[in-house]
Amino acid sequence: MSNPLAIIGRVFLNSLAEIGRLSRFAGVAISHTVTPPIYWRSMLQQMWLIGYNSLPVVGLTALFTGAALAQQIFVGGSRFNAESVVPGVVVIAIVRELGPVLGGLMVAGRVSSAMAAELGTMRVTEQIDALTTLSTDPINYLVVPRLIAAIVTLPLLVLVANTIGVLGGFLIGTERLGLNAGTYLQVTADFLEQSDVVSSLVKAAVFGFIIALMGSYHGYNSRGGAQGVGKATTNAVVSAFILILLANLIITVIVFGGQS
Amino acid sequence: MMTKPMIEMTGVTKAFGPKKVLQGIDLTVEKGKSLVVIGGSGTGKSVTLKCILGLLSPDSGSIKIDGGEVTRLSNKDRKKVLTKFGMLFQGAALFDSLPVWTNVAFGLIQGKGMKKAEAKEIAIEKLRRVGLTPDVGELSPAELSGGMQKRVGLARAIATEPEIIFFDEPTTGLDPIMADVINDLIVECVQDLGATTLSITHDMASARKIADRIAMIYQGKIIWEGDKSEIDSSGNDYVDQFIHGRAQGPIEMQLLKP
Numbered sequence: 151m152s153n154p155l156a157i158i159g160r161v162f163l164n165s166l167a168e169i170g171r172l173s174r175f176a177g178v179a180i181s182h183t184v185t186p187p188i189y190w191r192s193m194l195q196q197m198w199l200i201g202y203n204s205l206p207v208v209g210l211t212a213l214f215t216g217a218a219l220a221q222q223i224f225v226g227g228s229r230f231n232a233e234s235v236v237p238g239v240v241v242i243a244i245v246r247e248l249g250p251v252l253g254g255l256m257v258a259g260r261v262s263s264a265m266a267a268e269l270g271t272m273r274v275t276e277q278i279d280a281l282t283t284l285s286t287d288p289i290n291y292l293v294v295p296r297l298i299a300a301i302v303t304l305p306l307l308v309l310v311a312n313t314i315g316v317l318g319g320f321l322i323g324t325e326r327l328g329l330n331a332g333t334y335l336q337v338t339a340d341f342l343e344q345s346d347v348v349s350s351l352v353k354a355a356v357f358g359f360i361i362a363l364m365g366s367y368h369g370y371n372s373r374g375g376a377q378g379v380g381k382a383t384t385n386a387v388v389s390a391f392i393l394i395l396l397a398n399l400i401i402t403v404i405v406f407g408g409q410s
Numbered sequence: 411m412m413t414k415p416m417i418e419m420t421g422v423t424k425a426f427g428p429k430k431v432l433q434g435i436d437l438t439v440e441k442g443k444s445l446v447v448i449g450g451s452g453t454g455k456s457v458t459l460k461c462i463l464g465l466l467s468p469d470s471g472s473i474k475i476d477g478g479e480v481t482r483l484s485n486k487d488r489k490k491v492l493t494k495f496g497m498l499f500q501g502a503a504l505f506d507s508l509p510v511w512t513n514v515a516f517g518l519i520q521g522k523g524m525k526k527a528e529a530k531e532i533a534i535e536k537l538r539r540v541g542l543t544p545d546v547g548e549l550s551p552a553e554l555s556g557g558m559q560k561r562v563g564l565a566r567a568i569a570t571e572p573e574i575i576f577f578d579e580p581t582t583g584l585d586p587i588m589a590d591v592i593n594d595l596i597v598e599c600v601q602d603l604g605a606t607t608l609s610i611t612h613d614m615a616s617a618r619k620i621a622d623r624i625a626m627i628y629q630g631k632i633i634w635e636g637d638k639s640e641i642d643s644s645g646n647d648y649v650d651q652f653i654h655g656r657a658q659g660p661i662e663m664q665l666l667k668p
Contacts, residue, residue, distance in 0.1 A: 276503040279465050283497040283576075284566075285489055285521030 175367050179297055182289045189295050196299035200261050200358075204307055207260065208253045212311040215248055216240060216318025224327045236327070237334045238341035240319035245346045246406070249312040251398050254357035257307065258364070258390040265296055265365025266386035270372035270379035278370070293370065296362045304358030305351040312350060349405045356401065357394050364390040415474070416441040416574060416606040417462060422471030423630075424457055431457045432468065433630035444600060444607040446621035447632075448614070448652060450661065454630045455610035459576050462608070463495065464488050475574070493521060496567035496605075497576040498596075501583075502559040504551035510562055511537070511547030517570040536565040539602075540595055557588040561595065568599050575600065577609035581616045593619040614653050626652060628661065 223239045269292060272278050281288040316338060323329040364386045372382035417439040424432040431454045439445045449455050460466040462473055464480065473481050480491055496517075504513050512519075514536055515529035524532075534544045540561040551559060560580065567575055580596060581589035593616050600607050600620075611617050617624055618638060625635040626649050634646045641653060651659030 272505075275501055276499045277505055279460070279463075280497070280499055280503040280505070282465060283463060283492060283495055284517040284570075285492050286516070287485070287489070291520070 171371070172363075172367055175370070176363055179289060179293045179363065179366065182287070183294050183298060185290065187290060189291055192291070193295035193299050196295050197303050199264075200257065200300055201303035201307055204257050204260055205310065207256050208307050208311050209314050211252050211256050212244070212249060212315035213318040215252055216244055216315035216320075217322040218318075219243055219248070219315075220319035220322045220327070224323070233327070233329070234333075234337070236323055236329060237319065237337040240323075241316050241338045241342050242346065244315035244319070245312045245342065245350050247398070247402070249315050250308045250350050250353040250357060251394065253308045253311040254304065254354065254361065254394045254398075255391060257304065258357075258361045258394060259387060261300070262361050262365035262368075262386040262390040263383045265362065266369035266372070266383045267379055269366060269369025270382040273370060273372050274375055274379060288370075293362075293366045296366055297359065300358035300362035301355050302358070304361070305354040308350055308354035312347075345405070349401065352405075353398060353401050356397050360393045360397060361390050364393065414441045414477075415439065416443075416476055417608060418472075418474040419458075419462070420472045422458075422461060422468045422473060424454075424461060424466060424468045431630055432461070434471070435627075435630070435632060437625060437632055437635075439606055439608055441606055442604055443622045444609070444620055445623050445625060446609045446611060446617040447625050447627050448611060448617050449627035450612060450652070453627050455627055456578060458627070459497075459578060459608070459610060463492070463497070463576070493570070494573045495576065496570060496572035496574070498560070498563045498567045498578065498580055500579040502551075502556075502563035504559060504562055504566070506551050508551075509547065510549050510551060510554070513551065513562060514547070514565045514569050516566065521570060532569060533565070536569050537562070539568070539599065540565045541591075556583055557585075557592070560584065560588075560592050564592070564595060564599065568603060571603055573605055575603075575605045575607045577607065577611075577620070579611055579613075580609065580620075581611065581613045586615070589613065589616060590619070596620050614655075 220236050220240050223236050224233055227233050227235050269278070272292070278288045278292070281291055320331070320334055320338075323334050324331045368382040368386040368389070369379075372378045415438045417437070419435050419437040422432055422435040423430070435454070435458055437445070437447075437458070447455055447458065457466060461468045462475070462480075464483065468481060471481070472479060475491055475494065478491070480488070483491065504510075505516065508516070511530055511533040514533035515524075515526075518524040518529040518532060519526060530547075534547055537544065537547055542558065542561055542565070546554070546558070546562075551562065554562065577596060580592055584592060596607075597620055607620070609617075609620060618641075621638045623635065624638055624641050625632050626646070627633070628648055634644055634649050636644060641649065644650065647660045651661050
């Protein structure tokens, strides 16, 4: 019964099948983004839900992380009398990595789960089938607005997160660690390069795609009543987290791996 | 007297993995007639409907709507065919994010591109047709009772005046009186439109009321079909067991899913 090789084989085949299904879903969803009709109203509504409603949680995350980072770098740097690197390291760490990654993870926790729960409930109560019988393509009506809204909104959110993160470092640096405010801002500006901001926004857009895709995919394909919707919600969040971290690694290696 | 078949299924099979749900369905519904498919849970009733609508694609066999093959259609052609259909879902399947009147008008606004004001008038008219007052239109579906949700579902199914209407367990979950009210409404609305209907149910009272013809599905095949008047003298042990609701007989209930 429990032949270990059989188990390994089954797990391997199941994951391949899942990757296949996901790729197909993504392909269909992307091809539908350029196929009318586009539901602008529900896209704007999704932008509001994803973007504006995520501002508090993303802002607080960035503020606390930026502040903690400044404190840690100050302590570490002071061993080499290098307290002055605080602003530079904070801005680079926030813009290149922590802003997009933590912002993406927080939004994934809020939004992927909500999308999976909403679409999953629509699936198990046959509302998605009902759309089809009313001559409305459910991918166009439900998935495309979420995908586009997330891809557009995440970069804006991350821009805010980056700013607030640097502000968090600035506040603790000047108020608690005794760094000079003018110098702090000057060093921050000197260290920050345009490519850092661009890579940050590219990451954010990719994470937005992942967040909406995972929420939609797991919700759209959920089955088996309330338990199925619960499972879809969990899977959406967990897979979004893992894929965001993986995508971040890949983009970081591509963009910054060549620099020495 | 043979009239033109509106829905024609021949040898339709569908399996989910190793589980063969449909094992060669042959079914014909003539234009303007009402066929009710009866059968126990898990015998393939819902899968049959979903195959016709294209929500599932059959593994083999042919399905013709109004003479045209629909099993291998492009998205665009499928959409065109679907404009002929209306469907009342088992749980009504109302969109809970939209008010009642938008639900009823959905097929008119999204499917046919009608102006909102015009669609709202039709929606209110259809709500009245199923015995609901215009103020119900402003409520959200969650505020309605099960019977009212079914009525709204029916109003939505007939709003686009479709040629073919499907009823999926129209009386499930309703008390006997409300079930009869819904049955009456179905009969009236179908007569108004002159629509062809295909219903699936395991409620014999409902089947007797809305059917012209009755077919019984068992283990993925149609095992009996005849006029409504013939159901009590079918001479088929399976049909007899089902319509009398006996636990003993040739149909053995599988309590666990295979």
